Amino acid sequence: QVQLAESGGGLVQTGGSLSVSCTASGRTFSNSNMGWFRQAPGKERELVAAITWTGGSTYYADSVKGRFTISRDSAKNTLYLQMDNLKPEDSANYSCAASSPRSSGPRWYQTFDRYLEVWGKGTLVTVSP
Numbered sequence: 001q002v003q004l005a006e007s008g009g010g011l012v013q014t015g016g017s018l019s020v021s022c023t024a025s026g027r028t029f030s031n032s033n034m035g036w037f038r039q040a041p042g043k044e045r046e047l048v049a050a051i052t053w054t055g056g057s058t059y060y061a062d063s064v065k066g067r068f069t070i071s072r073d074s075a076k077n078t079l080y081l082q083m084d085n086l087k088p089e090d091s092a093n094y095s096c097a098a099s100s101p102r103s104s105g106p107r108w109y110q111t112f113d114r115y116l117e118v119w120g121k122g123t124l125v126t127v128s129p
Contacts, residue, residue, distance in 0.1 A: 005025070006020060006022050006094065007023070018125060019080060020080070030053065032099060032101065032117055033112060036050070036081045036094055039092055051079075053101050064083075093123070095122030097116055099114075
């Protein structure tokens with residue numbers, strides 16, 4: 001069965017670091033753009049980071065820019081999100097997703113949500129004050 005499974009969530013103090021992973025099974029996602037969504041209770045889901053299938057381009061939401069780093073290991077069929085200098089407002093359910101690379105150019109990430117292929121249930125990250 002094709003699925004994405006996240007891991008690595010947990011409780012961390014403000015200013016701390018945490019790394020979450022997303023491992024795919026059932027198929028390879030080497031030719032898919034990959035990204036991380038997050039959603040907190042009462043808030044809209046937002047794309048916080050994304051990476052092209054080639055790994056040649058990345059996107060970060062302004063709220064996490066400079067603090068989060070997305071990477072992928074195609075050989076392991078795994079996506080990573082390194083989160084540094086965490087803040088309480090980063091608390092959310094973090095889920096990974098694969099998207100068909102239908103768009104190209106500097107704003108490719110704007111269509112990430114439009115062509116979703118598969119996504120995971122997420123892993124909960126809680127940042128204490």
